[in-house]
Amino acid sequence: MSKFLENTPLLYLDGVSVAFDGFKAINNLSLVVEHGEMRAIIGPNGAGKTTMMDIITGKTRPDHGTVLFEGQDLTLHDEAQIANMGIGRKFQKPTVFENHSIYDNLLLALKGSRNVFQALFSTQSTEQKQRIDEILAVIRLENRRDTLAADLSHGQKQWLEIGMLLAQDPKLLLVDEPVAGMTDAETVETAKLLREISKTRSVVVVEHDMSFIRDLDVKVTCLAEGAVLSEGSLNHVSSDPKVIESYLGR
Amino acid sequence: MxxxxxxxxxxxxxxxxxxxxxxxxxxxxxxxxxxxxxxxxxxxxxxxxxxxxxxxxxxxxxxxxxxxxxxxxxxxxxxxxxxxxxxxxxxxxxxxxxxxxxxxxxxxxxxxxxxxxxxxxxxxxxxxxxxxxxxxxxxxxxxxxxxxxxxxxxxxxxxxxxxxxxxxxxxxxxxxxxxxxxxxxxxxxxxxxxxxxxxxxxxxxxxxxxxxxxxxxxxSGASAAALKAADLAIKAIEKSQAIWGVFQNIWYGLSLGSVLLLAAIGLAITFGVMGIINMAHGEMVMLGAYTTFVVQEVIRTSFPGLFEYSLLIALPLAFLVAGAVGFAMERSIIRFLYGRPLETLLATWGVSLVLQQAIRSIFGPTNKEVGNPEWMSGAFELGGLMLTYNRLWILAFSLIVFAGILLVLNRSHFGLQMRAVTQNRRMAASMGIKTPWVDAFTFALGSGIAGIAGVALSQIANVSPNLGQSYIIDSFMVVVFGGVGNLWGTLVGAMSLGVANKFLEPYAGAVLAKILTLVVIILFIQKKPRGLFAQKGRAVEA
Amino acid sequence: MISQALFTRFSLGARVLIISLCVVAILVPAANLLLPPEHFAHVPSHLLPLWGKYLCYAMLALALDLVWGYCGILSLGHGAFFALGGYACGMYLMRQIGPRGVYADPVLPDFMVFLNWQELPWFWQGFDQFWFAMLMVVAVPGLLAFVFGWFAFRSRVTGVYLSIITQALTYALLLAFFRNDMGFGGNNGLTDFKDILGFSLQADTTRASLFAASALLLALVFVVCQFIVSSKLGKLMQAVNHAESRVRFTGYRVEHIKLFAFVVSAMIAGIAGALYVPQVGIINPGEFAPANSIEVVIWTAVGGRGTLLGPIIGALLVNGGKSYFTAAFPEVWLFALGALFVAVTLFLPHGLMGLFKQICTRFNKRSATAAKVTPLMKPEAAE
Structure with a gap:
């Protein structure tokens, strides 16, 4: 079993296309993410980065192509099922439960039963409380556990959202522009945080901030017009003439 | 009969x-x-x-x-x-x-x-x-x-x-x-x-x-040949009557559809283009109808010779009256509620109650008599079809209004500004368009259209303070069914709902036909939440 | 022990409400039955059904708040569930009339005899049993809400679209119940009830009992709602209200959460309707009118949605005001109601409860005593 899993890539996209009203947002895209790998994705606006995440998480159905997660066809499942299979997603705009405390945010996200009736009668166990405390430490919000999420700064919301994803304990984390709107210090911290997370699970990061990508120091995929333009180390990709042409500029 | x-x-x-x-x-x-x-x-x-x-x-x-x-x-x-x-x-x-x-x-x-x-x-x-x-x-x-x-x-x-x-x-x-x-x-x-x-x-x-x-x-004990001929003649007549019956149903359906279109077309602008839920839309229609009533009263007492032109006189006045009320509504209430559709719904409902009660206080709760000019009354036969002039005029009028709105939206300078504001408000504002005024005038336009719809509806419906209430749900259904933000969708939606309703009526009765249409629309919206002619695209973050 | 555990979940305001409802349930009937009419604290008999009606409205507003205030689903058709519960109860009361009707038919209600019906339709069977009727009071609205919600939430109809189709739902039911063929008394509805469980509806004791039952059931429903909203599920409902997609990507089935809230809410509305009918003595299709359902929304908004106390306060205040205005200045009532809609949405988005909380925080700040006061409600982000 584990042998088989190690041979199968964690995420496997092949020949994926999707069009909106004739506009091809994703055009014959192929991408493979291995177990424990961290991948950075760059590309100009409209390259299809967010649409790709929509496809992986079940928000958008592809017109053609294969999308496999641990060998399972993701196109047959909806968002909630895919989330429960072990894919967590952070949105471009931080999306947390603003009217709940930080603690409650993490509690709701914590891995466990997603059944409605169990949620009605559920009580918290000591392990759950411990786990939440751990995550609070990781996202550096220990002493603000009872603050309403609405009262957090932009960067703190981003971290809270990452913390909620950790609470879900996913195998694959999709992170959409995590450092947008962050201060430089916060950006550095976030890079650290993501590297820490990637020790135990696979992470896909979409980002524009090249210094952040450099901090991450991982394999980079550059998308353009819905397809892979170039793939490899950051140095390899950023010296690729096609990438310079369409994205980085001369 | x-x-x-x-x-x-x-x-x-x-x-x-x-x-x-x-x-x-x-x-x-x-x-x-x-x-x-x-x-x-x-x-x-x-x-x-x-x-x-x-x-x-x-x-x-x-x-x-x-x-x-x-x-x-x-x-x-x-x-x-x-x-x-x-x-x-x-x-x-x-x-x-x-x-x-x-x-x-x-x-x-x-x-x-x-x-x-x-x-x-x-x-x-x-x-x-x-x-x-x-x-x-x-x-x-x-x-x-x-x-x-x-x-x-x-x-x-x-x-x-x-x-x-x-x-x-x-x-x-x-x-x-x-x-x-x-x-x-x-x-x-x-x-x-x-x-x-x-x-x-x-x-x-x-x-x-x-x-x-x-x-x-x-x-009669007539000869076999005569009986056979009579039998064949009956069959032929029945067949042609069945065919004409279908046409008659289509006509009734189009006629109902034109009424729906008139009621919904203003809503297609305020709801479809601007995204404002205006529950007082029906009351704008009512204001139009009451304007017609007042115009006819004035004519009756002061200028009896002008009665034939009363509707033509009422049209611009109804547009102005309803448009002015709409303008005032947008400036005083709705503009504070942009981005909060549910609150807009409640506030405009409040306005509708106030307008209804105001009309009731001024004109009394009973139905008002609005006369049909000569050219609106009567009927004529076309083959096996019986067409009444008032329905025919209303159908024609609804199409004229529709075409007019299309022209305003797609060809006029104001329409250009309006589309610019709905597509990208901030960009439009930075191009020097006064977006608050465009909002106000767009809303006034939608309301004004409802007003002139009221002039037409005064010819076939009871003019009472409740006039608007009977159209509001139908109008929303038409706009949602046709696809929000798409005027052609509103046209197709209105006409197909009208025709569907009239074809169901002989089998199910008028009330049941209406219920069935509502149920079908409810199911339809659940299947295609964005309506018949939905704009696709990367879904907005919900 | 469980009740104690439950009680710790309650804020001060909630405890005050529960206790006062219980007190009212005892004192008001007592003041009616035991005190002589000339006594200053005597409650006249005609006020009992009126006040009982307000309590039913409060329960209906509470039901709406559960879906609107907590789950963000603005239903403009909750009157439909209320009316269905009312009809289920009315059918029981009709069957209780028995041969005492105008046409003295032992089984058929008067309107069926009038329509020349030969036998009881199948859907009227069983309503002579109180327990069956009470089961239907929650089952029918619950089932309708389940079917409707299952379709709507599964295909992700949200926001104003949902509001509009809930309104169409109650409108369709309005038209349907107006038809004589439906078998629910058509235009006239169900009325001329005689007694409930063998007690005459005209008797003061019955009226007092019904009032007490309304108050106690309202308290019970309040406790149930409090239990729901303070559970993890309740937190999920509020999460759906503010970040539906986050809930979905966290792995919860948003449609199940919404469906649960919607069905429970419809059942509460059904109970409210069932309590309403014996007290006002009639149920007719007018209860399905979309305008009625929208009025419930304003009760909830006035009190403050997203709190459980708010809708109860709002329903009592607005309906009290309505009774006063329609008697004193009938012309003015609709103006006042309309203005209320506008004013509340513009100036009081969180209702009276929000206003109260605002005053509290300002007072706390000023009096700089660091004493930590348990907040009555959690602040809501604007929609």
Whole structure:
């Protein structure tokens, strides 16, 4: 079993296309993410980065192509099922439960039963409380556990959202522009945080901030017009003439 | 149903006669006035079973001056003075002389001249025969229609006589048809005559012709060939009627659709383009209808001659009134609620309550009478279709309004600004467009359109403070069904909902048809939440 | 012990409400039955059904708040569930009339005899049993809400679209119940009830009992709602309200959460309707009118949605005001109601409870005493 899993890539996209009203947002895209790998994705606006995440998480159905997660066809499942299979997603705009405390945010996200009736009668166990405390430490919000999420700064919301994803304990984390709107210090911290997370699970990061990508120091995929333009180390990709042409500029 | 039609026909006939009395009076009147008066007075004498004879005698004189008296007899307005044996017609609250039509003062006790259904039928046929000699072809045609229903074989010589003189092709055709109907009733007619008559009735193809043919099959011992021909004719008529029935349903459906379109088109702008849920939209329609009422009142009291133009005058006024109210609403309430659709819904509902109550306080809770100008009333036949002018006008009007809105949106400078603001508000603002004003005027435009819809609806609906309420849900359904933000969708949505409703009605009844349409739309919205003509795209973050 | 555990979940305001409802349930009937009419504290008999009606409205507003205030689903058709519960109860009361009707038919209600019906339709069977009717009071609205919600939430109809189709739902039911063929008394509805469980509806004791039952059931429903909203599920409901997609990507089935809230809410509305009918003595299709359902929304908004106390306060205040205005200045009532809609949405988005909380925080700040006061409600982000 584990042998088989190690041979199968964690995420496997092949020949994926999707069009909106004739506009091809994703055009014959192929991408493979291995177990424990961290991948950075760059590309100009409209390259299809967010649409790709929509496809992986079940928000958008592809017109053609294969999308496999641990060998399972993701196109047959909806968002909630895919989330429960072990894919967590952070949105471009931080999306947390603003009217709940930080603690409650993490509690709701914590891995466990997603059944409605169990949620009605559920009580918290000591392990759950411990786990939440751990995550609070990781996202550096220990002493603000009872603050309403609405009262957090932009960067703190981003971290809270990452913390909620950790609470879900996913195998694959999709992170959409995590450092947008962050201060430089916060950006550095976030890079650290993501590297820490990637020790135990696979992470896909979409980002524009090249210094952040450099901090991450991982394999980079550059998308353009819905397809892979170039793939490899950051140095390899950023010296690729096609990438310079369409994205980085001369 | 038939009796109602007869009533309508008789009343129209009477109206026409009365209207053209001055011209008909010049028609050949062989009988002397005294002879006429004598026969008219005789109508009041004798038992009821004698009356048909007396009517015939009066009709024999061939004077169309007798028509008024006969009509009064039918309508129970004929009174006789026991003492002087004079007969008078009641007209409103006074009495008039049946021949000179001048008012008379009688102090003696008057007794109503009695009539039963048979008497009335014969009187009607007599009127028809007298009108057949009218110089006005319209009147002759209507007389023929009435005679067709009576189809008495005693009329045959009269018809033959009329056929000789008749020049008008249409009237001639009708006369031939009557002749056919009478021939079929005559058991002693020759087989050839019967076959010819059947052929003519088949060509006529109306419900009445169907009735005559069926009667022929049911009660005569006619030859097998004639029976077979009649049977074939019935089948042919039924088939063509079924086809016309489909067209009639489509017509009714389009007519309903045009009403829905009118009610929804303003909403397509405020809801579809701006995304504002305006629950007071129906009240804008109501304001338009009440504007029409006020315009007609002013015309009635001050400028009676302008009545025919009342709707044309009301249109711009209704647009301004509803538009101004809409403008005020947007400036004072809605602009504070952009981005909060549910709150907008509640606030505008509050406005709708206030507007309803305001109208109720000013005009009272009862229905107001809004008159139809001449050009909006009446109906005409097109093949087997019965089309009323007011519905036809409203259909045309709704399409004109639709085209006008399309033009404004796609061709005018204001439309360009409006589209710019809906697509990218901040960009539009930075290009120097005054977005708050564009919002206000767009909302005013949508409201104004609702106002002119009210002018049209005042012609077919009850004008009461609740007028708007009955359209609001339907309008929303149309816009949502057609696809929000798509005017063509609104057009298609309105028309298809109208037609679907009318096709369901014969099977399910009016109320159930409406319920079914609602249920279908509810299911449809769940299948395609963005409507028929939805814009696709990367879904917005919910 | 469980009740104690439950009680710790309650804020001060909630405890005050529960206790006062219980007190009212005892004192008001007592003041009606035991005190002589000339006594200053005597409650006249005609006020009992009126006040009972207000309590039913409060329960209906509470039901709406559960879906609107907590789950963000603005239903403009909750009157439909209320009316269905009312009809279920009315059918029981009709069957109780028995041979005492005008036509004295032992089984058929008067309107069926009038329509020349020969036998009881199948859907009227069983309503002579009180327990069956009470089961239907929750089952029918619950089932309708389940079917409707299952379709709507599964295909992700949200926001104003949902509001509009809930309104269409109650409108369709309005039209349907107006038809004589439906078998629910058509235009006239169900009325002329005689007794409930063998007690005459005209008797003061019955009226007092019904009032007490309304107050106690309202308290019970309040406790149940409090239990729901303070559970993890309740937190999920509020999470759905503010970040539906986050809930979905966290692995919860948003449609199940919404469906649960919607069905429970419809059942509460059904109970409210069932209590309403014996007290006002009639149920007719007018209860399905979309305008009624929208009025419930304003009760909830006035009190403050997203709190459980708010809708109860709002319903009592607005309906009290309505009774006063329609008697004193009938012309003015709709103006006042309309203005209320506008004013609340513009100036009081969180209702009276929000206003109260605002005053509290300002007072706390000023009096700089660091004493930590348990907040009565959690602040809501603007929609």
């Amino acid at each position: 038939i009796t109602r039609l007869l009533q309508i026909a008789a009343t129209t006939l009477w109206l026409l006669v009365a209207l053209s009395y001055q011209t008909t009076i010049a028609a050949p009147a062989n009988a002397s006035t005294s002879e006429l008066r004598q026969h008219i007075n005789a109508l009041a004498t004798g038992k009821i079973k004698d009356k048909p004879r007396r009517i015939e005698a009066l009709a024999q004189l061939g004077s169309n001056k007798a028509i008024a008296a006969l009509n009064a007899l039918i309508e129970g307005r004929l009174y006789s003075d026991k003492a002087s044996t004079q007969v008078f017609m009641k007209h409103g609250d006074h009495f008039v002389d049946p021949l000179s039509l001048t008012a008379v003062n009688t102090t003696s006790k008057l007794k109503k001249v009695k009539a039963n259904n048979k008497v009335r039928r014969i009187a009607r046929a007599a009127i028809a025969r007298l009108t057949l000699k009218s110089p006005n072809s319209e009147q002759r045609l209507q007389a023929v229609e009435v005679m067709f229903k009576a189809a008495d074989h005693k009329l045959l010589p009269l018809i033959d006589e009329a056929l000789e003189f008749e020049k008008e092709q249409e009237v001639k055709q009708k006369l031939l048809e009557i002749r056919a109907a009478i021939t079929l009733q005559n058991k002693h007619a020759s087989k050839e005559a019967q076959l010819e008559a059947i052929g003519q009735l088949r060509q006529m193809g109306s419900q009445q012709a169907l009735g005559k043919l069926q009667a022929f099959i049911n009660n």
